[in-house]
Amino acid sequence: MAEDPAAPDARPVQIPARIHAVGPGWRGLLERLHEQIRAVFPGYRLLDLKEKLGGLRVYVEGPPGSGDRLRSLIALAEVEAEHTCEFCGASGRIRTRDDWPGG
Template structure:
């Protein structure tokens, strides 16, 4: 069995790599994912993280737990996904889902007003879960 299947927290800390590869998500310190991991592990110690994706500016988290765990897992994950949509991906401040330059189409991220201007001007970006300044 691959390591990421046995230890979900290792996946969450490894610069947010999912079975499909790296996602461009940089929540400050990864605290949201670590809290979710601890909450799930407290109730279902043997759960498996199946996938972790960035989609439409939010996170999508897919896990597998023991029989009968579906409703409880879904409620924990739903709370984390809502929190992710309201947290700036760059600095961790309160934010909302926006596109670059507030253009109606295009790439969406959850950003605060301060980071939105830097992101729109392409001064900051996220690479393998780390926020980078572009000079």
């Protein structure tokens, strides 16, 4: 029988459940972010995780009063992702169509 996601004792969706939504190069930084958030707010809930305009976007919900701490942890991971290839994990930068002639 499937669990009812609205049930009060249902486990919240967290980063590992959606890590496949972005490239494998960001897996390590997302695993670190999950551990950092879980250490402070074990029951946090992932609202969305995606790549947008070449950057990582993570949206989570924590207990009342957790917003500033969560935002600071996420901001660090998002900045790290801007300098990490989403596909291979090597150092990189955000690229645009204008990087190559006719690109």
